[in-house]
Amino acid sequence: MTMTIPNPLQSQLPLTPASAGTSANTYTDMNGLAALKANPNSPQALHAVAQQVDALFLQMMLKSMRDASTDVGEPASNELGMYQDMFDKQIALTMSQHQGLGIGAAMTRGLAGAAGAAGAVSSPTAATGSPGPLGSSVAAAATTAMSSTAMASSPEDFVKQVLPTIQRAAESLGVSPRGLLAQAALETGWGQRMPRNADGTPSLNLFGIKAGDSWSGARATATTVEFKGGVAVSQRSAFRAYGSIQDSVQDFTNLLQGSPRYRDAVAAGGNAQAYVAAIGGSGYATDPQYANKLNGILNGDTLRTALRKTAVDL
Numbered sequence: 041m042t043m044t045i046p047n048p049l050q051s052q053l054p055l056t057p058a059s060a061g062t063s064a065n066t067y068t069d070m071n072g073l074a075a076l077k078a079n080p081n082s083p084q085a086l087h088a089v090a091q092q093v094d095a096l097f098l099q100m101m102l103k104s105m106r107d108a109s110t111d112v113g114e115p116a117s118n119e120l121g122m123y124q125d126m127f128d129k130q131i132a133l134t135m136s137q138h139q140g141l142g143i144g145a146a147m148t149r150g151l152a153g154a155a156g157a158a159g160a161v162s163s164p165t166a167a168t169g170s171p172g173p174l175g176s177s178v179a180a181a182a183t184t185a186m187s188s189t190a191m192a193s194s195p196e197d198f199v200k201q202v203l204p205t206i207q208r209a210a211e212s213l214g215v216s217p218r219g220l221l222a223q224a225a226l227e228t229g230w231g232q233r234m235p236r237n238a239d240g241t242p243s244l245n246l247f248g249i250k251a252g253d254s255w256s257g258a259r260a261t262a263t264t265v266e267f268k269g270g271v272a273v274s275q276r277s278a279f280r281a282y283g284s285i286q287d288s289v290q291d292f293t294n295l296l297q298g299s300p301r302y303r304d305a306v307a308a309g310g311n312a313q314a315y316v317a318a319i320g321g322s323g324y325a326t327d328p329q330y331a332n333k334l335n336g337i338l339n340g341d342t343l344r345t346a347l348r349k350t351a352v353d354l
Contacts, residue, residue: 224246224247244288259278259279
């Protein structure tokens, strides 16, 4: 069955003569921009490049806002995430064709000057990261913006970043690093979702530790779901924020070692299955399904594949 997803702005924002026929009107249309290659230094081409740059940054802004409002925990379904991504891309493109951020306009002036001086722009695709004097700076800006919204780009990337520190902590605690890794993956959505600092950067809080009255360090606020009397309640909570992965893992290690509540979890030793069962039953989280979710990650294909790709056998 073919499903058509309507563009909610299409009937409200008709194409202007400047953009009609000279740029892509849907984010999946490559022909509009491809037609500009015949004369890449023309005003039409520069205008289209400016629109694409504005669309890129608008899309990143939408993604950042959506991520910031997402609860910590299991990721959204693949289907929902796919449709949200499609919607954001189309919204960003349509907005850029009518009233952009001004970034593209500033770049147009620079591109025009560069083209007139040395023919620096060889293709409109330079503005989206292709090799060239402009492409490198735009790609770097895009990478910086994206890196501020998530700690890791994939489960494999997440494992590569946190596993060395988690292995040292597991050795100190005398427990399986696989259990700690599964817990960090659950609490952060594989590095994709965690409380963010005021500037949008990740708090690096790998284990979802709240910032109570005794915490004197940095804080990050996020919307979370807590279970009270078996009922899920959405609320804003303050979480601890850290300067590094090492600081986060060490704080979690201190928590496990310093509280009798987690004695059974530490006593699980090298048995990762026993660890997740004990930490799930300790009251670490209010979610009654916490142990089951940990168990799903511990024995799931995502963790298994990420460890295989990083050539680690836990």
